[in-house]
Amino acid sequence: MTDRRPPNGESVLGSCSGCGEEAALRDGLCRDCWYTSEDRPKPVRDRYAKLARLEELGVEPYAYGFDRTHTLPEALAAYEDGGGEEGPQVRVAGRVLSYRDLGGSAFGHVGDRSGRLQVYFKRDLLADADSDLLDLLDLGDWVGVTGPLFRTRTGEVTVRAEQLVLLAKTLRPLPFGKEEITEDGERVVHSGFANPEARYRQRYADLAVNPGVREIFEARAGIVRELRRFLEDRDFLEVETPILQPLYGGAFARPFTTYHNELDSTLYLRIADELYLKRLIVGSLDRVYEIGKNFRNEGIDRTHSPEFTMLELYQAFADYEGMIELAESMVSTAIEKVLGVTEREYEGTLIRLGAPWRRMTYRDALIEYGGVDPLEAELEELRREAEASGRSDAEDLPREKLIDVLFSARVEPHLLQPTVVYDFPIEISPLAKPKRGEPRLAERFEVIAGGSELINAFSELNDPMDQWDRFAAQACARAAGDLEAQPLDEDYLRALEYGLPPTGGLGLGVDRLIMLATGLGSIREVTLFPSLRPDEGAEE
RNA sequence: GACCGGGUAGCUCAGUCGGUAGAGCAACGGACUUUUAAUCCGUAGGUCGUGGGUUCGAUCCCCACCCCGGUCACCA
Numbered sequence: 001m002t003d004r005r006p007p008n009g010e011s012v013l014g015s016c017s018g019c020g021e022e023a024a025l026r027d028g029l030c031r032d033c034w035y036t037s038e039d040r041p042k043p044v045r046d047r048y049a050k051l052a053r054l055e056e057l058g059v060e061p062y063a064y065g066f067d068r069t070h071t072l073p074e075a076l077a078a079y080e081d082g083g084g085e086e087g088p089q090v091r092v093a094g095r096v097l098s099y100r101d102l103g104g105s106a107f108g109h110v111g112d113r114s115g116r117l118q119v120y121f122k123r124d125l126l127a128d129a130d131s132d133l134l135d136l137l138d139l140g141d142w143v144g145v146t147g148p149l150f151r152t153r154t155g156e157v158t159v160r161a162e163q164l165v166l167l168a169k170t171l172r173p174l175p176f177g178k179e180e181i182t183e184d185g186e187r188v189v190h191s192g193f194a195n196p197e198a199r200y201r202q203r204y205a206d207l208a209v210n211p212g213v214r215e216i217f218e219a220r221a222g223i224v225r226e227l228r229r230f231l232e233d234r235d236f237l238e239v240e241t242p243i244l245q246p247l248y249g250g251a252f253a254r255p256f257t258t259y260h261n262e263l264d265s266t267l268y269l270r271i272a273d274e275l276y277l278k279r280l281i282v283g284s285l286d287r288v289y290e291i292g293k294n295f296r297n298e299g300i301d302r303t304h305s306p307e308f309t310m311l312e313l314y315q316a317f318a319d320y321e322g323m324i325e326l327a328e329s330m331v332s333t334a335i336e337k338v339l340g341v342t343e344r345e346y347e348g349t350l351i352r353l354g355a356p357w358r359r360m361t362y363r364d365a366l367i368e369y370g371g372v373d374p375l376e377a378e379l380e381e382l383r384r385e386a387e388a389s390g391r392s393d394a395e396d397l398p399r400e401k402l403i404d405v406l407f408s409a410r411v412e413p414h415l416l417q418p419t420v421v422y423d424f425p426i427e428i429s430p431l432a433k434p435k436r437g438e439p440r441l442a443e444r445f446e447v448i449a450g451g452s453e454l455i456n457a458f459s460e461l462n463d464p465m466d467q468w469d470r471f472a473a474q475a476c477a478r479a480a481g482d483l484e485a486q487p488l489d490e491d492y493l494r495a496l497e498y499g500l501p502p503t504g505g506l507g508l509g510v511d512r513l514i515m516l517a518t519g520l521g522s523i524r525e526v527t528l529f530p531s532l533r534p535d536e537g538a539e540e
Numbered sequence: 541g542a543c544c545g546g547g548u549a550g551c552u553c554a555g556u557c558g559g560u561a562g563a564g565c566a567a568c569g570g571a572c573u574u575u576u577a578a579u580c581c582g583u584a585g586g587u588c589g590u591g592g593g594u595u596c597g598a599u600c601c602c603c604a605c606c607c608c609g610g611u612c613a614c615c616a
Contacts, residue, residue, distance in 0.1 A: 043567050104573035175551040178577040191552035197608040298615040404616050
């Protein structure tokens with residue numbers, strides 16, 4: 001595996017191979033020669049030339065600010081309020097989304113974060129300088145417009161521009177599609193910006209031209225806000241714990257490793273917050289939560305990202321039953337507040353996120369969907385079944401791993417509606433308390449929804465003696481080659497020795513919740529800047 | 541990591557049974573003072589992902605590699 005160089009171009013001082021001037025060079029050219037080079041796309045060269053013409057006109061192409069009186073949706077509403085022929089005077093700002101030049105006049109739309117508004121430019125009404133500026137306008141430019149609102153012959157509320165201000169000149173064409181509003185009022189975009197790779201790499205362009213993408217991230221922000229509000233209402237304290245950790249734990253995953261020069265020590269990016277949050281419960285902060293990024297050095301696919309957002313919370317004096325109720329209530333409340341409903345179509349199925357959720361034991365789930373009984377099946381049978389499910393190294397896996405493989409392969413894909421699967425095998429739950437009356441099981445549940453894990457929760461193991469034994473078992477698994485087994489955390493054991501009260505804990509994959517809430521089947525669609533391989537040499 | 545699909549103009553795509561490529565939109569020039577996928581006339585725009593090979597000739601066929609998507613594996 002060779003390391004890749006960062007995709008940054010080099011900038012050096014020297015003499016320009018185009019004009020010979022001493023300057024900062026890019027590809028051997030000074031800035032002026034670079035932008036006018038035939039290697040640039042024609043639209044970029046054209047727009048660069050317009051900067052010089054703007055300078056001749058005395059127009060500053062990049063403004064410092066603009067006092068608007070209304071956002072675009074507010075301006076539309078202001079006219080409805082007025083109701084008369086001529087509406088109020090407004091000062092609005094936005095990107096030029098469309099432009100229809102009729103000679104002596106022109107129509108265009110400007111757009112901002114949450115709306116669009118038509119602008120009518122009539123040359124007779126504009127100062128000469130503004131009229132000249134109109135000729136230099138491009139799609140994508142940020143402008144400010146001042147004038148009264150009115151309704152056109154076709155009925156659209158529009159600003160009649162009396163003043164036009166350039167706020168920022170675009171040097172590169174944005175990939176706008178053509179928008180058609182059908183008779184049903186539906187918006188159809190023709191030949192828009194759709195290539196997923198380009199959309200992820202240039203998310204700024206994606207957001208600028210695809211309003212639906214902005215809505216995804218507004219919904220995401222809204223849901224996270226409601227999760228916070230729910231927990232605040234229940235007296236949870238929001239905290240921040242280390243991302244750089246000397247030991248990693250709280251999940252089974254391979255970590256990213258880094259190094260601190262001054263401390264001369266290896267550090268890991270956290271794979272979970274768990275062990276730090278429970279230390280806080282020891283410290284009498286009896287209800288805590290954290291929303292933040294976790295990092296796992298694993299594969300990337302539709303439901304996995306190397307960095308992802310996790311909500312973890314811990315509540316003293318609760319057990320896993322309490323966590324089930326909290327999870328149902330928290331998720332359905334947050335989704336309902338933001339979407340107005342608790343259902344959404346996801347991968348062709350209507351997913352109902354409202355409480356209560358279906359419940360079944362881990363054992364019943366494996367019997368029903370996996371065809372094996374995790375408590376009774378012989379090791380050989382488990383090996384056969386795991387192999388039948390495509391696991392080639394089944395010979396080398398211990399019993400609990402085989403069961404876990406079968407759960408992932410056979411059970412999870414069937415659980416589309418949110419399902420509380422509870423009472424997990426104790427061996428794969430090293431931080432959970434044993435189940436009362438059944439020590440082979442742990443008081444742990446997962447919520448599976450849309451075919452993948454959404455929530456993981458348990459009655460937290462607070463017996464330091466038991467935790468000592470579980471760490472020891474993990475150490476054995478590690479010695480046997482299990483790269484995901486958790487290292488022994490002595491400081492965490494010391495914390496437990498100070499006394500962890502009975503505690504319920506829960507982790508929720510925020511990205512996956514957003515996927516379900518928005519109906520989008522890929523974690524990349526709900527991540528602003530998803531992890532992609534560096535795109536070397538992709539300059540244009 | 542394996543397999544399948546894809547990478548062609550700024551964007552969305554077509555195409556070449558091997559003879560260096562087209563459309564729509566965007567751009568540029570012109571006409572038009574209530575348009576809204578505006579319309580009309582004209583112009584320009586491409587190392588066909590990268591590097592090799594076969595060939596008189598490769599965007600097309602072959603090989604390798606890169607990137608994206610999907611499926612599987614991995615990720616409790």
